[in-house]
Amino acid sequence: MTGQESLELIARMIHKAKRDYLDSGLSALLWGTVISFCSLVSFINQVTVKIDAINVVWVLTFIAVVPQILIAIREKRARKYKTYEEDHMGGIWISFAIAVFLLNFIFWRYEYTGEPAVYLMLYGVPTFATGYSRRFPPMLIGGIACWALAVLSLFCGYPYTLLCITAAALIAWFIPGLILRKRYLKAKETHV
Amino acid sequence: MFKDLNPILHSQLRLAVISILISVQEAEFTYLREKTDASAGNLSVQINKLKEAGYIDVTKSFKDNYPQTICKITPQGIQAFEEYVRDLQAYLNIKK
Numbered sequence: 001m002t003g004q005e006s007l008e009l010i011a012r013m014i015h016k017a018k019r020d021y022l023d024s025g026l027s028a029l030l031w032g033t034v035i036s037f038c039s040l041v042s043f044i045n046q047v048t049v050k051i052d053a054i055n056v057v058w059v060l061t062f063i064a065v066v067p068q069i070l071i072a073i074r075e076k077r078a079r080k081y082k083t084y085e086e087d088h089m090g091g092i093w094i095s096f097a098i099a100v101f102l103l104n105f106i107f108w109r110y111e112y113t114g115e116p117a118v119y120l121m122l123y124g125v126p127t128f129a130t131g132y133s134r135r136f137p138p139m140l141i142g143g144i145a146c147w148a149l150a151v152l153s154l155f156c157g158y159p160y161t162l163l164c165i166t167a168a169a170l171i172a173w174f175i176p177g178l179i180l181r182k183r184y185l186k187a188k189e190t191h192v
Numbered sequence: 193m194f195k196d197l198n199p200i201l202h203s204q205l206r207l208a209v210i211s212i213l214i215s216v217q218e219a220e221f222t223y224l225r226e227k228t229d230a231s232a233g234n235l236s237v238q239i240n241k242l243k244e245a246g247y248i249d250v251t252k253s254f255k256d257n258y259p260q261t262i263c264k265i266t267p268q269g270i271q272a273f274e275e276y277v278r279d280l281q282a283y284l285n286i287k288k
Contacts, residue, residue: 001203001204003197003280003283003284004284006197006202006207006280007277007280007284008210009204009207009208010207010211010277012211013208013211013212013215013227013228014212014214014215015208015212015214015226016212017211017215017216017219017227018215076209077256080219080220080222080223080226081216081217081218081219081220081223082216082217082218082219083216083217084213084216084217086217087217100225110263156212
């Protein structure tokens with residue numbers, strides 16, 4: 001093996017390992033669907049019938065943790081390798097989940113009018129970080145959209161702030177999730 | 193005058209394995225076999241050589257009742273790989 005061949009082999013193998021990382025997109029699709037559905041139902045409820053009980057729909061965000069855990073377990077079992085990036089991303093998304101949980105508690109305990117802006121600002125952090133670290137523009141755009149919508153929500157009154165949340169969930173998670181899913185299924189098809 | 197290239201790494205399959213392991217945190221034996229297109233027997237021998245040199249850690253366990261071998265590059269392996277690439281670059285520059 002010549003020196004040139006060695007360098008080519010190294011570059012080829014590193015490229016193969018990097019190219020191999022593919023997100024199934026299921027988590028992004030799950031949360032994009034759940035959050036946009038809940039906020040849209042709440043919005044429609046507020047502008048039409050105004051039945052408080054319908055807002056119970058937000059319980060779905062807690063129930064969605066169960067399929068999320070199942071997805072994470074299934075993906076972990078199926079993966080034959082572990083990247084450094086996975087650990088970093090895992091840490092960021094777990095911190096995000098804990099922060100959202102704490103925010104729910106804080107907003108339940110103390111009255112605050114700018115709740116959607118705070119949630120949207122927080123949604124943007126892990127989304128932007130994921131897009132930045134994976135060089136995935138749809139999530140970069142999603143993160144920026146969350147922050148722009150956070151500002152916008154401060155200027156539109158309730159219940160229109162709920163529409164900002166719907167838009168954020170669709171742009172930040174649902175659309176990137178669809179793109180990831182399409183890529184994943186295409187790659188799986190070519191491997192078979 | 194250039195340094196001799198590390199003989200442990202200057203082998204096609206061993207270099208391929210180390211190059212993959214430098215890119216990921218850890219990888220299963222089956223993944224390495226898939227990426228290198230090597231036979232299980234040959235890969236096993238080369239992995240043992242890398243392990244004996246202290247360049248990789250090999251952990252054997254069970255996953256869904258099947259044996260699972262996980263390989264991970266060691267700090268010594270990272271250092272050896274970096275030195276190998278430096279020597280290779282120096283060697284190619286001299287040749288030019």
